Amino acid sequence: MKNLKTISPYKIIFTILAIITIIRLITYYQKPIKFTNYSIDSNLLLTSYKITDTTLILYLKGEEKFIAYYYLDNQNLPFDLQVGMTIHLTGEVSNISANTLPNTFNYQNYLRSQNITKQITIATLEITDQKIPPLYQLKSRILKPPTSNTNIYINALLLADNSSISEDVKTSFQLNGISHLLAISGMHITLLCQILTKFLKRLHIKRPLIPITIFLLAYLILTDFAPSIIRATIFYLILHYLKFLNLKTHQVLKISLLICLCLFPYYLTNLSFQYSATTAFFITKFPLKNKNYLSNALSISLLAFLASFPITINNFYQINLISPFLNLIFVPLISLLIYPIVLLAYLLPVIAYFLDPLIYLFEHLSLFFSHFTNLIINVPKFPSVCLIIYYFILIKSSHLNFKVYISLICLIIFVKFLPIFDYHGYIYYLNVGQGDSALIISPFQKDIIMIDTGGLNTYDGNDKPNIRLASNIQTFLKSLGINHLDQLIITHGDNDHLGTASYLKDLITIKSLSLNQGSLNASENALRRAIPIDSYKPHNLAIQFLPHQISTNENDNSTVNLITIYQQNFLFTGDISSKIEEELINTYSLPKISILKLAHHGSNTSNSSHFLSVLNPQYAIISSGLNNIYHHPAKETIENLRNLHISYYNTAYDYTIKVTISPKSFTLLPSVT
Numbered sequence: 001m002k003n004l005k006t007i008s009p010y011k012i013i014f015t016i017l018a019i020i021t022i023i024r025l026i027t028y029y030q031k032p033i034k035f036t037n038y039s040i041d042s043n044l045l046l047t048s049y050k051i052t053d054t055t056l057i058l059y060l061k062g063e064e065k066f067i068a069y070y071y072l073d074n075q076n077l078p079f080d081l082q083v084g085m086t087i088h089l090t091g092e093v094s095n096i097s098a099n100t101l102p103n104t105f106n107y108q109n110y111l112r113s114q115n116i117t118k119q120i121t122i123a124t125l126e127i128t129d130q131k132i133p134p135l136y137q138l139k140s141r142i143l144k145p146p147t148s149n150t151n152i153y154i155n156a157l158l159l160a161d162n163s164s165i166s167e168d169v170k171t172s173f174q175l176n177g178i179s180h181l182l183a184i185s186g187m188h189i190t191l192l193c194q195i196l197t198k199f200l201k202r203l204h205i206k207r208p209l210i211p212i213t214i215f216l217l218a219y220l221i222l223t224d225f226a227p228s229i230i231r232a233t234i235f236y237l238i239l240h241y242l243k244f245l246n247l248k249t250h251q252v253l254k255i256s257l258l259i260c261l262c263l264f265p266y267y268l269t270n271l272s273f274q275y276s277a278t279t280a281f282f283i284t285k286f287p288l289k290n291k292n293y294l295s296n297a298l299s300i301s302l303l304a305f306l307a308s309f310p311i312t313i314n315n316f317y318q319i320n321l322i323s324p325f326l327n328l329i330f331v332p333l334i335s336l337l338i339y340p341i342v343l344l345a346y347l348l349p350v351i352a353y354f355l356d357p358l359i360y361l362f363e364h365l366s367l368f369f370s371h372f373t374n375l376i377i378n379v380p381k382f383p384s385v386c387l388i389i390y391y392f393i394l395i396k397s398s399h400l401n402f403k404v405y406i407s408l409i410c411l412i413i414f415v416k417f418l419p420i421f422d423y424h425g426y427i428y429y430l431n432v433g434q435g436d437s438a439l440i441i442s443p444f445q446k447d448i449i450m451i452d453t454g455g456l457n458t459y460d461g462n463d464k465p466n467i468r469l470a471s472n473i474q475t476f477l478k479s480l481g482i483n484h485l486d487q488l489i490i491t492h493g494d495n496d497h498l499g500t501a502s503y504l505k506d507l508i509t510i511k512s513l514s515l516n517q518g519s520l521n522a523s524e525n526a527l528r529r530a531i532p533i534d535s536y537k538p539h540n541l542a543i544q545f546l547p548h549q550i551s552t553n554e555n556d557n558s559t560v561n562l563i564t565i566y567q568q569n570f571l572f573t574g575d576i577s578s579k580i581e582e583e584l585i586n587t588y589s590l591p592k593i594s595i596l597k598l599a600h601h602g603s604n605t606s607n608s609s610h611f612l613s614v615l616n617p618q619y620a621i622i623s624s625g626l627n628n629i630y631h632h633p634a635k636e637t638i639e640n641l642r643n644l645h646i647s648y649y650n651t652a653y654d655y656t657i658k659v660t661i662s663p664k665s666f667t668l669l670p671s672v673t
Helices: 009-029 107-112 135-142 149-159 167-176 188-204 209-222 227-241 250-262 265-269 271-285 293-315 323-347 349-368 386-398 402-421 465-478 521-528 577-588 609-615 635-643
Strands: 037-051 055-061 067-071 086-095 116-129 319-321 376-378 427-430 435-443 450-454 488-489 542-545 561-563 570-572 595-597 619-622 647-650 657-659 667-673
Touching: 009 250, 037 116, 055 116, 055 386, 055 465, 067 086, 107 227, 107 265, 116 376, 135 149, 135 209, 149 635, 167 319, 167 323, 167 349, 188 227, 209 227, 227 250, 227 271, 250 619, 271 293, 293 319, 293 323, 293 402, 319 323, 319 577, 319 609, 323 349, 376 465, 402 609, 435 465, 450 465, 488 577, 577 609, 609 635
Parallel strands: 067 116, 450 488, 570 595, 595 619, 619 647
Antiparallel strands: 037 055, 037 086, 055 067, 086 116, 319 376, 427 435, 427 657, 435 450, 542 561, 561 570, 657 667
């Protein structure tokens, strides 16, 4: 009888952990996150806080974690806050909203990756207990007030708190592909432990591993279990406590990643964890053989770039081609100079005089290179199949060689140009709140047309919501591989239809503009001066403008647009009233309508029963904001649709609605996020 091969301890540990991890992930992500709002009157522990504009944002912990918002009359707090305090509050607990535009930042997923699924809008707030637990007292003493660049980077590189770094600098890090440098890595943990080991040996402590373990566990709590620190800490402890198993580096890493996900399954969608885990995995998979420092540094930088490429694309939809070479500059600057000096500066503040110039150099170099936008290319979101193929190539490769590089480059080029080979047409009815916006894409991306851009009314002079909406629209377009509009059609001059356009024009190229019939207001004239007005000639779709009687009413001057793709007809009616609807019926012989975008957000001044019955569309789309002050859509409109058995969708509840048009049919998919 042949002897059975001995199963290695690594395989046993890995298999058990893999099974537990899968169970934990399934259990966690199957939990529903939607619930009915409820009131809260409770004492909660303050774990972190920050002030944005006039809002105090609190991170609180009770039986579960919460994020809470307290609105201030000014930026001065009415009381002194310290992490670790117990706070009594009353307010309303609600679900956290997901993104309303596809492929944009999903705040719900972002907070869920920190195990936060509920938010509190605070009505009253008071400190009930100023007695702070010892660990939080220690954190308060360690955390430096962000009064200087030195303190800001001490907090970032020692306590994983980069909230005080300016947004311009953070954006430059992202554009240059060096955001990962702010994450506390295994190298940083190793350096800390080496320093601590030498110190303990000088104190003649024979077994320094025990106090180091205590230090690392306390460090995890102080940094709120930052994903990169958890991974690096578990890796370090396994490497030293399980020496007798003679595990290889890549085996230790796999076990540490599984333990991370067992303990914190929500880290699966945490961007920091994804970057840290993926990069570390492939660096340990392809050990360096070259003894030349520069060659090794370039190899690591290139490998990190390739390993994280799909993650970067599927979150930001762009990549900096010189990122691997920038890492050659910035990695030594952070790892060999700034980080060690930060450690010294924390203990000896006088060292800050040497640190400030280095931080100034680091930030301004990043800002300088971020201006080379010609080297930043847009790549659409990776399809799931392409994502699997990409990592399959990397995982199955025994080492990086010319064939591997060519295979990956060919796959990236394929993804980059995939949209122009797509024979489908698409229409996206965008959720832009209480406003209108739709994106029309003809087959093979021959025509990119947007009808209205949405716009949020603000009454305090703060136009940040419109700036943010314009940025989200740009991100959504980039995710589809689009960096321009062939034509922007503004149906009329109301802010909820064009308010975002003045910011969007600065973010993407708009080749031609079409404005409403009748007189133009100041906003429309400003757009006309910035964008050429041109009669665009489409390639793979038909646009028919349906002129009607000019009115003194801005809504009734809305342009009405009939879009035809593959014999499917889509009617966009702006904010016209029932009067103009009747004129359209009497003037034009309208074809069978596949989808009608209801006029004026479903108002009862439009969308008459007669108009709907004559058109008899297969579907109707209502573009309105959730709980809007106008109570759109009107009950009468909904009754008209139901009586005529017309299926309808509302962007307020169904978010962005995607229509896919093929030569013989079309499909409609609501809730596209």
